[in-house]
Amino acid sequence: MYRLDQKTINRLVDWYRENRRDLLWRKDRDPYGIWLSEIMLQQTRVEAVIDYYERFRKQYPDVRSLAEADDETLLRLWEGLGYYSRVRNMKKCAQTLMEEYDGLLPADKEELMKLPGIGSYTAGAISAIAYGLPEAAVDGNVLRVLSRYFAIYGDIKDPKLKKELEETITDFYQKNKINDHDYISDLTQALMELGALVCLPNGKPLCDKCPFSSECRACQEELTETIPFRSGNKERKIIDRTLFVIRQKDRFLLHKRPSEGLLAGMYEFLGTDQKLDQEEALSYLKDMGIEVNHIDPLPSSGHIFTHLEWRMQAYEILADRLPEFDQNEYILVDKEQMQSLAVPSAFRTYLDHYGLRKRGKKR
Numbered sequence: 227m228y229r230l231d232q233k234t235i236n237r238l239v240d241w242y243r244e245n246r247r248d249l250l251w252r253k254d255r256d257p258y259g260i261w262l263s264e265i266m267l268q269q270t271r272v273e274a275v276i277d278y279y280e281r282f283r284k285q286y287p288d289v290r291s292l293a294e295a296d297d298e299t300l301l302r303l304w305e306g307l308g309y310y311s312r313v314r315n316m317k318k319c320a321q322t323l324m325e326e327y328d329g330l331l332p333a334d335k336e337e338l339m340k341l342p343g344i345g346s347y348t349a350g351a352i353s354a355i356a357y358g359l360p361e362a363a364v365d366g367n368v369l370r371v372l373s374r375y376f377a378i379y380g381d382i383k384d385p386k387l388k389k390e391l392e393e394t395i396t397d398f399y400q401k402n403k404i405n406d407h408d409y410i411s412d413l414t415q416a417l418m419e420l421g422a423l424v425c426l427p428n429g430k431p432l433c434d435k436c437p438f439s440s441e442c443r444a445c446q447e448e449l450t451e452t453i454p455f456r457s458g459n460k461e462r463k464i465i466d467r468t469l470f471v472i473r474q475k476d477r478f479l480l481h482k483r484p485s486e487g488l489l490a491g492m493y494e495f496l497g498t499d500q501k502l503d504q505e506e507a508l509s510y511l512k513d514m515g516i517e518v519n520h521i522d523p524l525p526s527s528g529h530i531f532t533h534l535e536w537r538m539q540a541y542e543i544l545a546d547r548l549p550e551f552d553q554n555e556y557i558l559v560d561k562e563q564m565q566s567l568a569v570p571s572a573f574r575t576y577l578d579h580y581g582l583r584k585r586g587k588k589r
């Protein structure tokens with residue numbers, strides 16, 4: 227078990243109180259706002275999240291409004307943040323909160339972890355930041371800071387290391403009998419803020435600006451290039467796709483993805499998980515019953531998901547006649563109608579190509 231020293235930690239909290247960024251979700255300690263910000267910040271940088279957070283809170287100011295959210299608007303507000311299951315889980319969670327918790331996020335880490343989409347980190351962050359409870363919230367930033375502080379060579383992707391550091395933090399609260407809610411809330415955010423602003427990744431920490439510099443082993447022993455250690459990522463599966471931007475005058479044909487799986491329930495241009503040359507593309511569309519008047523290649527594009535990469539080539543298709551598609555799965559929409567649909571940013575190249583997003587809706 228690693229040990230944190232109270233004097234050093236006090237210095238960190240003082241540093242945070244002087245240097246913290248003025249972020250919207252830090253204006254109060256509203257548990258709903260903390261929850262939303264933590265979910266948005268998973269995989270996304272603070273600067274990118276600010277506008278999303280503001281828009282989302284305007285539309286859904288509280289748990290009740292989120293529980294009653296209509297899926298289309300919800301997904302549209304999330305467009306560009308990716309990992310859409312996060313926001314779906316938030317809605318499910320809000321519904322559970324309305325049904326079983328009087329619309330409130332429980333002030334209890336174990337209870338929070340029973341809710342959809344809330345794991346150990348998010349539960350720790352809500353407990354400690356919003357409620358000031360002596361719980362740990364160890365994200366990537368905190369893992370990096372503490373791995374360097376203690377000069378830990380273990381793989382920061384190893385769940386055992388994360389658990390050990392969580393225990394180090396809760397042990398610090400217990401041993402020092404800390405129950406000051408403001409202090410706990412600030413310390414939790416201080417560790418994250420230090421990782422975001424000072425203890426930067428890729429061997430470039432700003433140790434001369436760090437309140438930990440005289441105690442930090444990685445800094446003292448010049449190990450910041452090698453710590454944290456991260457084992458190699460599993461290779462992403464690459465899928466070559468062909469997309470068809472099918473137009474009928476000023477309307478576009480969109481397909482609704484299945485309600486489960488990748489980009490569930492969102493709208494897309496028609497496509498297939500295979501690379502088709504122009505002749506093969508025409509034959510594929512013919513098999514679908516689509517009569518093509520004109521075909522033209524469009525720019526290629528790509529999109530990276532966590533375990534998957536799409537490499538997309540595309541064709542513009544003009545078709546005067548389309549078969550009778552199932553209206554629940556396929557729709558023909560104009561630019562105006564498209565504004566109210568959730569179309570993933572994976573298709574941004576083609577949305578931009580046709581100016582299908584209004585200005586100011588850059589996501």
Ligand code: SF4
Pocket residue numbers: 371374375424425426431432433434436437438439440442443444445450
């Ligand atoms: S002293 Fe340097 S390496 Fe250590 S925690 Fe601070 S910024 Fe990171």
